[in-house]
């Protein structure tokens with residue numbers, strides 16, 4: 001018997017076992033999601049989009065099984081050729097299934113890109129990316145900020161959707177948990193569920209929540225509790241649209257004629273890092289590591305202006321930025337911006353590779369990717 005035939009038989013056996021496991025999970029998956037939510041007093045049926053989301057979750061399991069079959073054939077071929085595996089990790093990627101885009105079709109002044117898992121896998125293949133750590137992008141679950149019931153339910157559904165993508169393609173993806181801030185108690189609960197039960201690698205938060213930056217006293221119990229959990233915890237701080245609060249009404253605040261996603265997002269990152277630094281949130285909760293997109297946006301170039309007025313925390317802050325902060329390179333950051341981050345003493349070993357797919361700037365809508 002030729003070696004290649006032997007390999008295909010092992011692969012066929014492994015595959016049929018895998019298919020059975022997935023088929024069982026699949027027939028149960030939505031029931032399991034509903035009952036886990038109910039056990040946590042979360043009513044997912046308040047979300048009108050639930051059937052579409054469940055359809056995507058079920059479909060991704062089926063597709064993942066098929067993909068697994070072709071991937072195992074491919075990797076046997078690679079093994080035979082002794083090709084070097086590609087180990088690039090993309091630490092800033094987004095998923096955006098059609099049902100989520102339907103809830104929030106525009107962000108930061110630009111249309112949310114159309115995305116499918118097929119696009120994601122093709123992009124990774126084209127770029128030699130083995131694994132992507134993804135999140136849902138801004139605004140995460142904060143689609144109806146004044147409704148706790150809807151925000152809590154959407155955070156759970158986003159986490160189940162993210163976990164489904166990860167399980168359907170084992171070894172290819174990890175995800176950041178979504179949390180229903182500003183509802184702190186529910187946020188702590190959801191973060192724990194997503195990390196312990198669904199395998200999230202960290203927690204996604206956005207730069208401001210309904211106009212409150214992350215150092216706000218109302219969020220302190222969240223940081224305090226996450227810090228108390230065993231081991232290193234990761235908080236990922238994604239930029240959002242800045243807002244103004246006037247007589248309890250929240251308005252999008254974009255002071256220039258340019259789209260907020262291109263300009264204001266970088267200042268948002270600077271604002272919220274300033275807030276976390278001046279409130280000493282980053283100093284006090286030492287088990288928390290932070291991942292900051294876009295090499296810190298406008299933060300490196302503004303940090304001295306801010307921190308020189310606070311000499312008692314000046315040195316310690318820079319020490320934290322160089323050790324417990326990780327900075328991703330998403331965006332056109334390598335023309336000039338990277339010099340600013342290295343210039344404040346952050347070692348290049350704290351920089352992570354990130355693509356921002358499928359939100360990367362300058363991509364004409366619906367162009368094939370990779371070109």
Ligand SMILES: *[C@@H]1O[C@H](CO)[C@@H](O)[C@H](O)[C@H]1NC(C)=O
Nearest residue numbers: 024025027028029030031032
């Ligand atoms: C899930 O599958 C198991 C058997 O694997 C079965 O006992 C159980 O009733 C199923 N649950 C649902 C909700 O279908």
Ligand SMILES: *[C@@H]1O[C@H](CO)[C@@H](O)[C@H](O)[C@H]1NC(C)=O
Nearest residue numbers: 056057059060063116117118
């Ligand atoms: C599953 O695969 C089909 C066929 O390639 C594709 O049209 C569909 O979008 C995929 N669905 C998911 C959820 O990946």
Ligand SMILES: *[C@@H]1O[C@H](CO)[C@@H](O)[C@H](O)[C@H]1NC(C)=O
Nearest residue numbers: 215220279280281282283284
């Ligand atoms: C951090 O601790 C300092 C005292 O060392 C205190 O002044 C500050 O309010 C604390 N900040 C937070 C967010 O706990």
Ligand SMILES: *[C@@H]1O[C@H](CO)[C@@H](O)[C@H](O)[C@H]1NC(C)=O
Nearest residue numbers: 310311312313314315316318
């Ligand atoms: C900060 O570091 C500088 C240079 O290492 C040192 O001269 C200064 O005394 C330090 N400041 C504080 C407040 O520790």
